[in-house]
Amino acid sequence: MSETLRVAVIGAGRMGADHIQRLSKRIHGADVAAVVDVDLGRAQAAIEGVPGAVALADAEEALNNGDVNAVLIATPGFLHEDILLKALGKDIPILCEKPLTPDAESAWKIVEAEVALGHKRIQVGFMRRFDAEYATLGSIIRNQELGELLMLHHQHRNPGTPPGFTNEMLINDSVVHEFDAIRFFTGEEITSVQVRLGKATRNAPTGQHDPQHVLIETESGVLADVEIYVNAKFGYEVATQASFEDGIVSIGGDRGAYIRSNGHWGGNVTAGFEERFGAAYDVEIQSWVDAALKGEIGGPSAWDGYATAACCEAGVEAQKNGEKVAVKLNAKPGLYE
Ligand code: ISE
Numbered sequence: 001m002s003e004t005l006r007v008a009v010i011g012a013g014r015m016g017a018d019h020i021q022r023l024s025k026r027i028h029g030a031d032v033a034a035v036v037d038v039d040l041g042r043a044q045a046a047i048e049g050v051p052g053a054v055a056l057a058d059a060e061e062a063l064n065n066g067d068v069n070a071v072l073i074a075t076p077g078f079l080h081e082d083i084l085l086k087a088l089g090k091d092i093p094i095l096c097e098k099p100l101t102p103d104a105e106s107a108w109k110i111v112e113a114e115v116a117l118g119h120k121r122i123q124v125g126f127m128r129r130f131d132a133e134y135a136t137l138g139s140i141i142r143n144q145e146l147g148e149l150l151m152l153h154h155q156h157r158n159p160g161t162p163p164g165f166t167n168e169m170l171i172n173d174s175v176v177h178e179f180d181a182i183r184f185f186t187g188e189e190i191t192s193v194q195v196r197l198g199k200a201t202r203n204a205p206t207g208q209h210d211p212q213h214v215l216i217e218t219e220s221g222v223l224a225d226v227e228i229y230v231n232a233k234f235g236y237e238v239a240t241q242a243s244f245e246d247g248i249v250s251i252g253g254d255r256g257a258y259i260r261s262n263g264h265w266g267g268n269v270t271a272g273f274e275e276r277f278g279a280a281y282d283v284e285i286q287s288w289v290d291a292a293l294k295g296e297i298g299g300p301s302a303w304d305g306y307a308t309a310a311c312c313e314a315g316v317e318a319q320k321n322g323e324k325v326a327v328k329l330n331a332k333p334g335l336y337e
Contacts, residue, residue, distance in 0.1 A: 005070040005093065005289050006033035008062035010083055012046035013037075015097055016074035018274055022285055023072070024050045030070070030289040034062040059083050063090055070094070070292055077102045077172070081110065088113050088121060093292030095285065097125040099176050099312065100305025107309035108330060111302050115333045123288050123297040124305040126180040128238070130287065131280040133251035134181065137242060140249055141185050147245030152185065152224035154178050155239045155252075157232040159272065160203075167208050170228050171195070171315035175214055178226045179311040180304060181240070188219040190311050192326050195318040203231045214315065215324075235269030236276055303336035 007023055009016050012035050023032050032053045037043035043055035056062050063071065063086055070093040073083050077099045084101070087094045088110075100122070101107045114122060128134050141149045156174055165173070179190060194215040204210035211229035218224070239252030256267050270276045284299060291298030307329060314325040 003029070003293070005030035005292055006067050007031065007070045007072050008034040008036060008059075008065070008068040009046075009072045009074060010036045010059045010062065011073065011075035011079075011097075012039075012042045013074065016072075017046050018281070019072055019074055019285065020046050020050060022282060024053075026282055027285050027289055029293055030285075033067045033069075034065055036062045060086060063087060063092075068092075073097060081106045084110050084122065085113055088117055091117060091121065093288070093297075094122045095125060095288045096122055096305070098180070098305070099172060099309060100124050100302060101309060102172055102312075104306065104310040104313045104328075107302075107306040111306045111333065111336075114302050115335050118335075119295070120297045120301055120335060122302040122305070123291070124300045124302065125284065126177065126184075126300045126304065126308075127277050127280045127284045128177055128181050129184050129280075129299060130283040131277060134184070134280075137240065137249055137251050138185055140244075141242070142187070146247040146249070149186065149222055149242060149244055151222065151243040152182060153241045153243075154181070154224065154226040155237055156226055156228050157234075157237040158230040159233055159235055161205065161208070161230050165205070165208065165230070167319065168316050170208065170210065170212055170230055171214070171319060172312045174230060175226055175228050175315060176308050176312055177238075178214070178224070178228075179216070179308040179315075180300065182216060182218065182222075182224050183304065183307060184300075185242070186218045186220070186222050188222070189307060189329060190216055190218055190327050192217045192324050193311060193314040193318050194322075194324040195315060196322065197319070201229075201231055203233060205231075212319070214318075216311075217324075236272050237270065238273075238276055301336055303332060306330075 035043045035046045036056045040057045047053040071087045073096045196213040214226040216224040242249045287298035314327045318325040
């Protein structure tokens, strides 16, 4: 591998544009070589101030460009499968934003293609694993500093949703992060998912039932619950409280200065995921680049993408029937042990 990753960023929307800035300004060992978007104007706007990058409208053209030796996929999830298979065919490092693909069957196809390749090329963009507080809670759990972990309580609140955000996306696009976080914290697979729909806000667009209460169980019986509330208006919040045999740990929520001025006290509510997880994204992408330059991956794998897709599938079924739905997983290939 060369000394530098020459990355094609596929998708110049909110996340893609954020990654382009990150790669060109803060990440060492990588440059943006190409930006692809079906809206060529958006790709052109995204490469402004990014020297050496070309704007294209077709992902395959970028993958065939001799100047490209890595790919970052930031298109909507339903477009991932095709690009992933083509990029695996090129045997180049891949950072794929979550979800790996929107359902377990297509995610399994990706796992099979990577297993056939014989080595790991795909890192999935579950950035929370790189958040400093997530890392602290993870190490308290692994080192059993407070005895056994018994329960996890998650709050996941967004100020609002973009157009086209469906009821299923509360699970597939939002709770997918908690599925990964719970697997990361416990080191276990998730065995079942249940969704309860209670009183709903009048602020949700038609078709969305918001908020929802998601109940999750892991292999050893750790119980986790998620309040997913995507039209919470007040701002952005991702927080977790963990109950142990010998203590309670809380992470997340707002941070920053506590200010008293002009008859008011307090601080600022976090606006969105870019603010909440900006530092985690930087660490995540640097970890991907450093590992990719050694021919490795530096974070969650295609198996993690597949396992969370299986959880999402159970979650969407549970949204519809209100039952506790078992998560079905194929046997884990040796590549991911
Ligand atoms: C969005 O796609 C994200 O990944 C955010 O982290 C999450 O909070 C939000 O719910 C998703 O829609």
